[in-house]
Amino acid sequence: MNTTNDTVDVLIIGAGAAGAAVAWSLTDTRMRIVCLEQGDWVRQSDYPTTGRDWESRPDFSGVPNVRNRREDYPVDDAASPVKPVNFNGVGGSTILYMAHFPRLHPSDFRTRTLDGVGDDWPISYRDLEPFFATNDRMMGVAGLPGDPGCPPKAGLLPPVPLGTLGETVARGFNRLGWHWWPSESAIATVPYNGRDRCLNLGPCSIGCAQGAKASTDVTYWPEAIRRGVELRTRCRVREITLDDAGMARGAVYIDEHGVEHEQKAHIVILACSGIGTPRLLLNSTSARFPDGLANRSGLVGKNLMLHCMTLNQGVFEQPLKGWQGPIGCALWSKEFYETDPSRGYARGYTFEIVRGNGPVAAAQGGLARGLLPWGTGHHAAFRELYDRTATIVGVGEDLAEECNSITLDHAHPDSDGMPGVTINYRLGENSLRMLKHAGERATEVLKAAGAVAVSPTITSGVSSGHIMGTARMGNDPARSVTNAWGRCHDVKNLFIADSSLFVTSGGVNPTSTLQALALFVAEQIKQRLDSLLDD
Amino acid sequence: MTQTIATDRTLGERQSTILSTLAACMIPPQDGLPSASDPRIVKEVLALLAGHAEVVNNGLERLHGLATQVGDSAAETLPAEMLISLVATLRTECPAFVTLFESTVAACYYRDDRVLRALGLPDRAPFPVGNDVAPTDWSLLEPVRARTPFYRTV
Ligand SMILES: Cc1cc2nc3c(=O)[nH]c(=O)nc-3n(C[C@H](O)[C@H](O)[C@H](O)COP(=O)(O)OP(=O)(O)OC[C@H]3O[C@@H](n4cnc5c(N)ncnc54)[C@H](O)[C@@H]3O)c2cc1C
Numbered sequence: 001m002n003t004t005n006d007t008v009d010v011l012i013i014g015a016g017a018a019g020a021a022v023a024w025s026l027t028d029t030r031m032r033i034v035c036l037e038q039g040d041w042v043r044q045s046d047y048p049t050t051g052r053d054w055e056s057r058p059d060f061s062g063v064p065n066v067r068n069r070r071e072d073y074p075v076d077d078a079a080s081p082v083k084p085v086n087f088n089g090v091g092g093s094t095i096l097y098m099a100h101f102p103r104l105h106p107s108d109f110r111t112r113t114l115d116g117v118g119d120d121w122p123i124s125y126r127d128l129e130p131f132f133a134t135n136d137r138m139m140g141v142a143g144l145p146g147d148p149g150c151p152p153k154a155g156l157l158p159p160v161p162l163g164t165l166g167e168t169v170a171r172g173f174n175r176l177g178w179h180w181w182p183s184e185s186a187i188a189t190v191p192y193n194g195r196d197r198c199l200n201l202g203p204c205s206i207g208c209a210q211g212a213k214a215s216t217d218v219t220y221w222p223e224a225i226r227r228g229v230e231l232r233t234r235c236r237v238r239e240i241t242l243d244d245a246g247m248a249r250g251a252v253y254i255d256e257h258g259v260e261h262e263q264k265a266h267i268v269i270l271a272c273s274g275i276g277t278p279r280l281l282l283n284s285t286s287a288r289f290p291d292g293l294a295n296r297s298g299l300v301g302k303n304l305m306l307h308c309m310t311l312n313q314g315v316f317e318q319p320l321k322g323w324q325g326p327i328g329c330a331l332w333s334k335e336f337y338e339t340d341p342s343r344g345y346a347r348g349y350t351f352e353i354v355r356g357n358g359p360v361a362a363a364q365g366g367l368a369r370g371l372l373p374w375g376t377g378h379h380a381a382f383r384e385l386y387d388r389t390a391t392i393v394g395v396g397e398d399l400a401e402e403c404n405s406i407t408l409d410h411a412h413p414d415s416d417g418m419p420g421v422t423i424n425y426r427l428g429e430n431s432l433r434m435l436k437h438a439g440e441r442a443t444e445v446l447k448a449a450g451a452v453a454v455s456p457t458i459t460s461g462v463s464s465g466h467i468m469g470t471a472r473m474g475n476d477p478a479r480s481v482t483n484a485w486g487r488c489h490d491v492k493n494l495f496i497a498d499s500s501l502f503v504t505s506g507g508v509n510p511t512s513t514l515q516a517l518a519l520f521v522a523e524q525i526k527q528r529l530d531s532l533l534d535d
Numbered sequence: 536m537t538q539t540i541a542t543d544r545t546l547g548e549r550q551s552t553i554l555s556t557l558a559a560c561m562i563p564p565q566d567g568l569p570s571a572s573d574p575r576i577v578k579e580v581l582a583l584l585a586g587h588a589e590v591v592n593n594g595l596e597r598l599h600g601l602a603t604q605v606g607d608s609a610a611e612t613l614p615a616e617m618l619i620s621l622v623a624t625l626r627t628e629c630p631a632f633v634t635l636f637e638s639t640v641a642a643c644y645y646r647d648d649r650v651l652r653a654l655g656l657p658d659r660a661p662f663p664v665g666n667d668v669a670p671t672d673w674s675l676l677e678p679v680r681a682r683t684p685f686y687r688t689v
Contacts, residue, residue: 049662056642107687114687124689144673148684162671174678181679182671199665209662324666338687359656363641368634374561374619379568386654 001252003262008032011251011265013237013280015039016092017511018498018518019271020216020224021135025522027227029529034263035229036253038236039071039089041217047209049201055360060206062086062096062463071236074412074420075275081427081460082306084467086273090233091217093273093465097511098204098328099186099213100352101141103132104513106151107338108397108506115339117346117430118399121503122475122484123520125151131516131523138223139214139515140192142329143184149334150181158189160198165320165390166330169353172449178335183352185329186214186511193219200325202358213326235261238418240268240284240293240494247533248494254416267525267532269495271518274304274467275406277500279421281471282408294471294488299481301407303400303469304423305505308431310349310394311458312442314451319387322356330355336441337507345433347397349507351442354391362386369455392446394438397507399430400469427459435459466510471500485524486517492533497521546585550595553611554581557622558640560615567653571644579643587635594632598625 009031012019023035048054062085064072071088087095106125111118133155142157159182162170166182173180187204188195189212198212211218225231234256241262243249250264270277278301284293292300333351336343357365366372366385373381404425412420427435439457446454473496474480477489486501488494499514501521506513525532546554558580559572569576584591595610601621602610610618626633644650648658657664 047662049660051660052646053642054660055646105686106689110689114689144676146680148679148682148686150686159671161668162675163668167671167675170675174675177678179679179682179685181676199663200668201661201665203661210665321668325668334686338685359645359651359654360642363645364638367637367641374622375615376563376565378562379565383654 001260001262005264007250007264007266008034009265010034010267010269011036011263012269012271013251014092014271014273014276014498015090015216015221015231015233016271016273016498017094017216017515019092020220021138021515021518022269022271022497022522023229024138024220024224024227025519026525027224027229029526030228033229034265035231036235036237036251036263037090037231037233039069040233041090042095042207044209044211047207049203049206049209054203054206055358057206060096062205062465064088070415071234073279073414073418074409075423076409076412076420077423080306080423080425081462082309082425083461083463084275084306084423085463085465086275086467090221090231091215094215094511095207095217096205097215097465099326100328100509101139101184101186101512102332102350102508103150103516104506104508104510105337108504111347111504115346118504119474122473128513128516128520131519132512134519135512135515139186139219140188140195141184141214142187142189144182147181149179149337156184157192160185160187160189160326160329162330163321163325163355165322165355166353168316168320169390169392169445169449170331172445172447173333175448176445178333178445180331180333183329183332185326187326187329188212188214198326202323202325202327202355204326204328236414236416236418237280238283238416240280242286242288242293242491246288246491248491258416267493267495269497269521271498274470274499275421277496277498278406278470279408279419283418289490294481294490294494296490297478297481299402299472299479301470302402302405303472304404304406304425304467305398305400305469305502306425306464307398307466307505307507308396308427308435309459309462309464310396310435310438310442311391311462312439312446313389313391313455314446314449315385315453316388316390316451320356320390322387322390323358325355327355328352336438343437345430345437347399347430347434347507349394349396349434349438351438351445352393352395354393356387356389359386362389390446390449390451392442394435394442395507395509396431396434396438398505399428400472400504401428406470466499466505468499468502468505468510471496472503473501474503486521495521495525546581546588546591549611550591551581553595553598554584554591554636556611557618557636560618560622561637561640562644563615569647569649571640573647576643576647580639583639583643584636590631590635594625594629594636597629597632601625
């Protein structure tokens with residue numbers, strides 16, 4: 001192993017949504033900052049939408065085991081009804097995310113007080129508000145001000161147009177008198193900070209060749225690097241090391257040539273995602289921490305939240321032009337977001353209206369669901385199905401349960417010999433009741449919008465890139481892994497800055513909130529530099 | 536079937552023939568649309584399936600078994616309707632093969648220029664041209680704007 005005495009001020013692990021934000025924010029301090037990232041930069045020309053086979057590129061799948069790149073690690077989700085998806089590289093999962101950019105609601109931070117379920121966060125929506133605003137400015141968020149379903153926000157870029165599909169479904173919501181609003185989207189709808197405007201390519205979930213989507217490789221990273229951060233790619237961290245005093249000494253990583261190094265640091269910040277962060281902590285065992293680093297609470301890897309989800313598809317008689325425009329960003333509905341005890345469950349969900357697929361995905365989906373026959377009837381069935389389908393996804397609050405967890409999978413190591421992970425996850429009682437409600441309401445609104453047929457509600461086998469709760473924050477060291485500003489209770493120079501910190505999941509996509517949280521953690525570090533390691 | 540076992544990245548001649556026949560059964564030609572067994576399309580299908588030799592071998596072995604049971608003849612010589620009904624059985628007995636086959640044929644068929652043009656879709660990659668989406672008439676939001684804020688304040 002190569003060990004030098006070169007000690008940097010801050011070592012960040014993971015260059016995704018959170019790692020980028022925390023690195024950028026800390027550049028104010030002029031400290032020496034290094035970020036280690038196991039993946040690489042994605043070149044714009046590599047993105048699938050530049051080629052004719054754009055719908056069939058396993059190397060841009062969200063499923064790590066399908067993508068199977070050198071930098072991916074095995075994720076065994078066989079026993080989980082919700083399948084985690086991600087991307088490993090500069091930008092992390094924002095390379096593939098759909099840029100649907102809601103914030104958690106104020107009530108999400110107080111679920112115990114308000115509804116007697118989950119736990120309260122040690123911080124509030126108000127604490128995060130300035131960081132939401134900074135993050136929106138850095139990422140560039142399109143939307144329409146004035147949504148009565150959410151707290152107000154300023155500085156939005158012009159909204160993503162609804163298109164025929166969005167307008168059709170919006171009319172259904174209007175007929176029922178239900179709330180809807182154009183989705184806030186981390187997409188440059190006009191030229192923004194050196195990024196060109198969205199061209200409505202469609203499938204944001206295989207990456208944006210135009211660079212209009214706010215993945216952090218094109219938002220935070222160029223600025224962070226200009227301001228002095230050193231980003232080392234193809235460096236996989238295997239272990240966080242400790243010094244004799246029980247403080248983090250640095251990290252052992254394997255470079256692209258398979259050579260092991262130890263990088264020492266005064267402060268270590270983990271931003272490896274809700275799966276990658278607990279994986280690294282659990283893999284960092286020592287006499288002091290036989291069950292994994294910073295795990296005296298036993299909660300590292302526990303309380304995994306993936307969001308419970310429903311998926312309903314409505315088939316319409318007219319073409320919806322659904323393949324045009326950002327797939328994940330049309331409109332949302334907050335009609336059923338806040339708790340209403342008469343519904344028989346606590347908390348709530350957002351409806352997200354998703355645009356249509358390209359022809360290959362539409363045909364594959366139709367074949368899988370038995371809607372496209374073989375033989376002479378195939379063409380007529382395809383014409384009836386293609387571009388006539390609107391999908392409503394319900395994203396529901398997932399109450400934390402300790403039995404939902406990630407554990408190390410020693411039988412399936414990654415390409416550097418580090419264990420993969422197993423997802424142990426089930427849907428709770430409250431989730432099941434919520435999903436039933438959501439499926440029924442989605443069917444109702446699709447019919448109100450004019451759907452001639454609505455598929456049965458799908459709740460199992462759905463994928464989620466929303467991975468939260470596996471190193472939660474809190475004031476009580478027995479019931480949380482970090483304190484209220486992301487510092488591990490057990491190791492005072494070790495911080496966590498990603499969605500592992502989430503105490504509740506809310507019923508929205510997490511990236512806006514997790515980045516605001518990363519900026520909040522960075523701000524706490526900056527403000528406490530003189531007393532950072534005090535009790 | 537044993538004489539046609541595939542090597543690593545190629546399929547035997549007989550396997551290629553059966554797969555091509557199956558592709559024709561799945562998507563026949565119609566109204567200007569080619570069949571999935573069109574030489575350009577099926578060449579891509581076979582190249583992709585060759586990377587999954589084990590699943591393909593298992594599926595075709597079983598199909599062959601079913602064909603001899605019902606018609607006492609090789610699968611590739613059966614009439615299309617009979618082959619389609621055998622695939623329905625195969626769907627439960629060898630789901631991995633049927634899923635792989637269908638999704639591969641769909642991937643190669645629905646990216647073919649001629650197919651896309653016949654369906655009235657752009658025969659190009661999405662980037663760099665993109666798509667025009669008409670601006671939205673936001674008066675659609677009037678009933679929602681009329682509501683007072685209803686998110687829970689804390
Ligand atoms: C297909 C898809 C669609 C999505 N759509 C949305 C959406 O519309 N809206 C939304 O809000 N969210 C969405 N998400 C989720 C969103 O992308 C994530 O919430 C967000 O990126 C998580 O940020 P993170 O920094 O915690 O992790 P990531 O962004 O995943 O970054 C973690 C980084 O750490 C690196 N890393 C991990 N372990 C190590 C190690 N041991 N050594 C070195 N590096 C390591 C990884 O390579 C990775 O680059 C989606 C995700 C996917 C995959």
